[in-house]
Amino acid sequence: MTFKNVSCILNPNQQIDATGHQSASQELALARNKRHLEPKVKKEEIELVAMALLKEKGYDKTSMAEIARSAGVAANTIYWYFENKDDVLIAVLNRVVSQAIAEMATLREQTFRARVLTLIGQIENSGSLMTDVHSRVNHSTKVQVWHEQFHTMVEQLSVSELVNAEVCLDEAQLDAKLLIYVIEGLLAHPHKLQEREQIIDQTLKRILAK
């Protein structure tokens, strides 16, 4: 199981991206329209702006109006590109996660411990996004599906890591959940860097004890 296998689990937005019927005639029509140079660029711009705002202020404190204003469009324009606010959140989450995966791929040679710690640092860098996911799960089934897929992905990765570290499969599957919940706990609650490392060390020590 490589990181590339996983990123296709993660990006079902290929469906979303493939919704437009991009024929040659339409591209000509767009070229004539002076309001928008590139339609796909606009969507990307909205996602980037939304990512910055959601990372900084979280889901609830970021209004659609503010995203729109920062992207230089009218408030309702976002609804041409996204079904609703939760869809914007999902697009941002996909960006954040695939970015994190890309950075993680660099660290293949590091210790398990080191990789876990940098992973935590990365997610922490995305503000309250993970908490936001948990609170939106009850409101949007789409977010719920995303969250489930994300968890199974991280679980599979963790299991394979643990099996590599000589934990037998049965226990690895339980330990993986255990590890993930500890990581989520660390992310959901404020911790000093040293304290965080202690807890991770303790967890790994408990899991990898022979």
Next chain:
Amino acid sequence: MTFKNVSCILNPNQQIDATGHQSASQELALARNKRHLEPKVKKEEIELVAMALLKEKGYDKTSMAEIARSAGVAANTIYWYFENKDDVLIAVLNRVVSQAIAEMATLREQTFRARVLTLIGQIENSGSLMTDVHSRVNHSTKVQVWHEQFHTMVEQLSVSELVNAEVCLDEAQLDAKLLIYVIEGLLAHPHKLQEREQIIDQTLKRILAK
């Protein structure tokens, strides 16, 4: 450290309850007013109604208007008893937790494992209240304070349990956080009853391994 020691950490709403200046003359005035038989009863009624609704539908999907309607008062009446919606949440949380503590006090003779499992069952019984707390922490400093107090309380309880089970203090403090995060993870994500027990067993096995 007994459960009774703890419940005074938990109930700073004695401050809140003590705000009224209940002189004898006022009680007479209230008796003359036919609209409300007992003012404290009204507040309690609001809290009970809010507790039912928040447990059932969660924080976001329960509006102040709905709470008021169920309590038989005008929407803004709640603001005489509570500063804002987060204050209502905190009052409900205090009720839920002290109720859980009372029920836990019954189970002194049970196994650690059994007590943990019934605790999880109790909290799960309160719907998404714990997730709601985590998502409101970023919006209300009062909720944030409540959350911190709650965590230190549960941590102290867990540490003393672990020390009783022959874990040395240094490790018990780390293991306590570990255990709590696993419990929170179990609460935040759907699990079959059997799966939940397996994860708890695995965690306790890892923590209590000699």
Next chain:
DNA sequence: ACCTGAACACCGTTCAAGT
């Protein structure tokens, strides 16, 4: 296809007024 102004329904909260 892409974008907008104007409106809608709903929300938490406030205020002036009643008893």
Next chain:
DNA sequence: ACCTGAACACCGTTCAAGT
């Protein structure tokens, strides 16, 4: 002290209309 009707500011979302 306790309660209310009416209003406010804000929110996500929709719709009819423009290009």
